[in-house]
Amino acid sequence: MPLPPSFAASPPPITAIVETYGLRWTNNNLALIAICFLIILYLILLNFFKSELESGSEPAGALPVVREPEIVRIEASVFSYKEADGGHDDECAICLDEFEDAQKCRKMNNCGHIFHHRCIDRWLKVDRRCPLCRSCVCVVVHP
Template sequence: MGFPVGYTEVFLPKLFVHMLWFLGFIRCLIVTLFSYLGLSDFLEPDTVWPDNRTRITPENPPVSALLIREILPVIKFEELVVVGDPPESCAVCLYEFEGGEEIRWLRNCRHVFHRACLDRWMDHDQKTCPLCRTPFVPDELQDEFNQRLWSASGVGDLHSEYVSVPGL
């Protein structure tokens, strides 16, 4: 048996490959010429990544996401004090952190993310760190978080109605 030496299914004639190379060369030549003449605005731009990494949040984010946002602090990256080297980039969007950007610093695992990136993550009803899956809510605040979540979901109101009804 063994591995095949050549692939007969992928056959590109040399003439076709040379023609593609020549067209690429012509394109580079035209782009260079237009740039030199100051007419680069007439060319179709290459892929441009948007500078604004924030997206519109959904109209009705989960109640748990709203409560977690109250617990997790929002600070400027320049105010971050970390033992050792600070993180260079956000693990969600892979963009580097800049001094004035708003970030969320997770208390349990000490990971750092852009505020918008982590908020989007929470809007998908995620309650753990995107990197290590440590819960967002610290252990000492878990009971308070559960009570607030329970009361915000309306279950507590329904329960009190059933309890207050006489004869049941």
């Protein structure tokens, strides 16, 4: 018994599309796609490394820049704290400990803030501004 005409063997749909539009994957097509991929990858990496060099980051093997040492003068007076003087802060804003009688403290000349001598000296090694009001309290003296 022969099959009805609707069930006759016809090519699979994908094969029909390939034959209709000529989409055949040949070695030339694959090579062209691989070359395009490599060119795009090269451009991306080139852009990445170019931006890294322009950002000023030093290469891994670069030698550090040696600067001449600076002489810094702290514009603050050292005194022994006395509770009876009054008008002063009750505690150091850096360590949050209360001031005690006869402790060495520094009073900033520009702003008048008071800190423990050791606390503010450590602070000023990192930042030359008052920790409370951010006013400059150090002056660089060139030799």
